[in-house]
Amino acid sequence: MKVLMFGWEFPPHISGGLGTACYGITKSLSNTQDVQITFVIPKAYGNEPKGEVHLVGANNVDLIKSKIHQERLQFPIRCYAIESGISPYTSPELFHHTQRKKPKGKITNTSQQRKIPFSGAYGPNLMQEIHNFSVIAEYLASQTDFDLIHAHDWLTFPAGIAAKKMSGKPLVIHVHATEFDRSHNRVNPQVFEIEQQGMLAADSIICVSNRTRQIVINNYQISADKCQTVHNGVEFSNADTSTFPKHLTHNAKLVTFLGRITSQKGPEYFIKLASLILKKMTNVYFCMAGNGDLYEKTICQVAQSHIADRFLFTGFLKGNEVCQLLSLSDIFIMPSISEPFGICPLEAMQHHVPTIISKQSGVSEVVKHTIKVDFWDIHAMADAVHALLTYPSLSKMMIRYAKQESSKIKWEDTAQKITKLYRQTIRA
Template identity: 40%
Template sequence: MLGWEFPPFLTGGLGQACYSIAKALSRHVDLTLIIPQSDPQFILDNINIIGLNQLTDEDVTVERQEYHIEEITEVVFVPMDISPYPIPVMKTIKKIAESETTVKQTMDSRQIRELYDTGQNYGANILEKVDTFAEVVAQIALKREFDVIHAHDWLTFPAGIQLKRLTGKPLVVHIHSLETDRIGIGARSPHNKVYHIEYDGMSMADLIIPVSYFTKAQILEHYPYIEADKIFPVHNAIDPLPERYTATHILQEPEKLGDYGYSKKPPAPNKKMILFLGRITYQKGPEFLLETAEKLLKKDNNIIFVIAGVGDQQQWLMSEVSRRKLGESFIFTGFLSKKRVHELLERVDVYFMPSVSEPFGLSALEAAQHEVPAVLSKQSGVSEILHNVLKADCWDANKFANYLYALLHYEGIRELLAEASKKEVEKLTWESAAMQIVELYEKQLFSTVEVL
């Protein structure tokens, strides 16, 4: 299995999902997990975890050709408001001469460790990390016996493709998010390398596992000629709450909101609270969040919108909140730890997810665990399995506002939906998701498997 994020080095939902899938799968298959960063203190039973930041001198040496093309190309960085990853895009100025010079660049284990042992999963050199990961994974994997290559998201697809070409083993790609989710139809630009890596990975795959039927539909719409008969969605799940949480005091202590936190003053105790939880990016629908807030606050201004998360649209959203004179009704908490998120969910009244394109939406399951009723975008994977929630198209701010108003003012509806959602979530387990994956291995690939 090839992953990118993994505890304790988490940035978003990808790492949590990869961890939970690997843990559940390890009860049914022999599993080796290769990731960029691992913590030697973080050990899981039945899983051999290999982190590139822990390589020794005997493990691997990477040698590759490096082309000198500075004089004949212009390097353009795609800005953060277009893509969540700062991707360097080469724009060719003239043809590469036949006499183009190359040099051999060798990376030893120390250089590989330094590349990944930074505490950052992404960064401006993300493509260098992805390319190096592919080469190192090939050297590590070829020394081992395995039956299936299971790669999570585009960052590991080049490694998965290379392994399939070298070994002939079947390739499974697990789609947690697509570039078209993150930045829209503009992702299909010939200069967007992430989109084309995704396309290559799905083209080469023997089996594609998206996290929802919504994502399957997105693949078929935006990635032409990918065969529908090799796409089998498996929904995410959620682990039971490990402990009882008490309502957080973070909202009463604005000075503790962190570097990105913002609040004019703590909310009044009698104010109802609506939670937006996740990265503040195009994908998550901050535009529709703001439009909905304006409409709702005209009906009832005794409401606070709590915005928990960071992202490239955060400054824009904060500026718009200020420009529209809504500052008294918004709190921006910045990034919150998992513990803080659970504490916050004990405090809020409604969870709101207006995403433009949400492959799944794990935080909606977390809200349901805490018996927080939800209003969700229909353009989401989680809405396929949570039935006791209120749903609207992401652009329908009027319906969103009406639904939020109803949940805040009609106690019977709120309690009924909250209790029913919690019961739904209790039936969703990673064990069930793992069994579906094993069944797909057996039916679509072959029987007994060992997974890399």
């Protein structure tokens, strides 16, 4: 079974969970004997992992040889009135800031070059890149032998639709998040339309949690029969942590937030939690690892709360940097307002870190040995942190059972379910 797969990120060039999930899925699917994957991304850098999949960069497609003409790359005229560089991870404030000096009606000039210069990022020309990616997808679909199309998240849905129209092959879309998660119900109509068009065109829809599946059914008016929940897994860490420090100086405790610093992830609740804890305990530090549109605002909020001497900001971390931080952490907290799944808590559990997660997360559907609270209930969250730091036996018990539990949540199981769905979709 040959799969033409579209994604926007692939390690080591990732900005969050989407790239991590795509890698875990493709790696496990490629280890299945009867699945061969051609994975297409906007921009290939050349240092991506070799062997697991056949990786194709849309930026490497020769426009002259492929006979793609400049007019095909013009942004659809019906969108000019609302043309915008919408990022899936920006706030309204950042969106307006990036739009102020943006030239209108920009198209790709192919007369001077043979290839489209994709950035592969979430910048001000994102919508143009999404459109260009769909044009490349149509061409690749005409040149590639495959049985099924698999498109990850809304950025690649137009590419999946274009490939389906060209080939007539069935389309599976993978919903890793929705605009209702990212925007905290301040839904951008253009993104919503792209998501809904992808869902309507798809033959099957994979949702990363039951929570996400219900959003797709209820908010996008999609048939329940079309949607199937397939939870994510976790990559088992093989990092050598023996050289990592195990404690902060003077045996201070470290409470960690790891993720994009954006409203969806609830950083303001982490700050409020820290203020409550520091009124009771003094030997505790709080770390916010990640980047995002609220990064600077969050630093200001910490300063205004007069707890800056107890706060650490690391910026974006990946690979061994994440492992090193988790080896130092005494508690991991994910206070997300709306989290379709959430792989980070599983990584923390793998690294023997007690975890506290919001009930509004997809990962809460598959784990038992974590403490689950509503994202807004900072007093319950603070009680949990205080208990874990005060009673070592409680922490040790959570670590033991959580490690066992997370070890059973494998990408291989995710791949088996996806393979089964592939077969069902092709037979339908």
